[in-house]
Amino acid sequence: MFAYYFDLALRSLRRNRMLTALMILAIALGIGASMTTLTVLHVLSGDPLPGKSAKLYYPQLDPRDMTNFRPGEEPPEQVSWMDGMNLLKAGRADRQALMAGGAVAIEPPDPAIAPFFEDARLTTRDFFAMFDVPFLYGHVWSKADDGNDARKVVLSRRINEKLFGGADSTGKILRMGGKDFRVVGVIDSWRPTPHFYDLMTGDYSESEGVYLPLLTGIDMKLPFNGSRDCWGNDTNVDQKTAQCTWLQFWVQLDTPAKAAAYRQFLVNYSRQQKSLGIYQRDPNVHLRNLMQWLDYNHVVPSDVHLQFWLAMGFLIVCLVNTVGLMLAKFLRRASELGVRRALGASRRSVFAQLLVEAGTVGLVGGVGGLLLALLGLWIVRMQPSDYAALAHLDLPMFLATFLFAIGATLVAGLLPAWRACLITPALQLKSN
């Protein structure tokens, strides 16, 4: 039955090529535009750590003085060295890591390669386990190394390829910032998008090339990479004691109960700091999970949202247009449908026949839309923005495009098909 309807649909579509082409074009344009923007939105607002993100939290404390105090104000977006260290040592979460961005000069073992600067992440060791960073060789430094200024380093796959030709480099010595470091591990390709753990160094920036124990990096006074917010008139520039927030602190809390307990711990901690005279403000804490943190920071550019809504509006225009054209097309064939009804076709089978025709338009429109979406994404990749390179169609989006196109066209076909079914055969047979 379906094959017969499909054959009828093709015949009918071929009869009025202009109208058919117009419908297909409208669907293809609508689908192409909406899938392009939807893909960009999907890539940019995706979960960087699916399955894990709900357990990762970003605590915020408010250690500032009372200058410029406004009630209900957001606490700073990073933590100070003192708070970070206190929270780290308290160890109340299942996992926790204190980190900062930096840069380090690398002197390659191969003298043929010129020394170069590379972005570094200075962090405590839970970073790797907490963010599910995959290891290619070796493993992270030990717990003791976090506290004893250890000269150990974990390299990214990219840097390992550049320096050691991709071989297992664990145990080798690498000279960085004028000091000798032992390579303890190499991580596999890892680029969470967005660069969620430190948004100060760019929302969609690449992962760093080298990973050092936090204390080691700070004691070497490596160039700092990120944002530092200070308060008070203190001219102190010592990173560890200055009244500045500049580190990121992440915790893993496996259950909601633990998250609630941790929030209470933060409040108690703030209260204790205030009673010690270190804090001046009343407890002002936030504990957002990863996705809430991204949302709060408006990581997805508002232009991307605007374009998405624009494309959705455009798709609706195209669909309404298709409804109109299909209605005109179906009703024009009233006499043909009247004959079919008179010869015994039920209202249902006429309806099914017309929906198959609508679906066929949707299928062809979907193929066209897919091609247009590929073209659109190619254009997006040409754009001067830091997320441009990420705009690729993945398999789920590829399938979604087809389902979306056919679904949308079927919905658009419902009204015209239903309207065409209402034709009374007798009336159509009489005239003409």
Place this chain on the structure above:
Amino acid sequence: MRHLLAPLLRHRLMPFLVVLQVALACAIACNALFLLQQRLKPILTPDGIGEPSHLIIASKIISRGKPWETSRLRDTERALRGLPGVASVSVAGSLPMVTNARMNGRVQGVGHGTRADTAMYIGDHLVKTLDLKLVAGRDFTAEEDAVRNHGVGMRQDGPVILTRSLADKLFPDQKAVGQTLQLGDKHPAVRTVVGVVAHLMRNDFGGGAHRNLDHAMLFPSIPSAWPLPSIGIRVAAGADPQQVRKQAENVIQRMLGDGMVRGIDPAYDMYGALRDQALARYRASVWLLAGVCLVVLIVTLAGIMGLTAYWVQQRTRQIGIRRALGATRRSILRDLQAENFLLVGFGSLLGLMAAYGVNLWLMHHYELPRLPWSYLPVGAVLLLVLGQLAVLSPALRAARVPPVVATRSV
């Protein structure tokens, strides 16, 4: 009128679809056009720079540790000025189209209530190097350019040159030259206007619709205690800009190289290229939005045409009867046009309300300015014209229906 409305009310679906299409198209096109105009602003604003192909901008000259010493910058400037083919050199806190260092503030004319948000370019010989057109007053004198700034120079008395649009905003209906202005509320520092230039574009193009991109002012002399200065180099007419650029690069590297932060190299761009780069994002947006508008309108045109053609074909008999009863071709044509006018007019009325609603929603979520009322009639007229275009071919066909049709097949 009755013969126009009656068929529309009898078969409601077709007219309803036309109205819906027009309303949607109107809502989307109005908002897209408005966004387009927002993105177009930085591209269309005159930047005031003369001979862009003969201006070299060196930026990202970032000092390591403490800010550059002014004497060192002056030595570099002198060395650059000594190069063959260099007409003028400026060391400034920031320059037009340099987006990594910007200075902005709110100013107020002394004795005037109006405040304005403006960019500040602090540097020596800027009028000459940027080739700005003075329309009133004078350029800074050599003495003024030699003054030692405290800090970057924002909190001290001195002369200032404004753009014409900023002068008009601060001192409406008055000569700006000779007036004084102050920055912010707290600083008592007062600047006296000595000159007015035709245009100079600010280097932060974002922000609200009410922000005037041609609001800028110049302070003389080099900013002290500033870690990331830019250097503008005006190439003399007849000299080869690329040649000069290469030499300038060598000079800056020689004079300042050992004090630069490691890992970041200075950028040496021709002003034209820098402008293209800074505006690329806006240009891309403009193309995208223009494309969307155009396609929405074309799709709507095609949709109305398809529907009207069917709608006319349905009524061939009635039209024949009317013709047989004495209606002229012209009146048939006019009736169909009037009908289309009614439908599209009603549709755009709904569309305008929808456009406004969409804009309110966007304003709430994406910090967009309010859609100006002037967009609404423009959108409506656009769609009415479009509707008339769409109805023309089916209506002409209808007008050609011979009266004899009425007598057939009854």
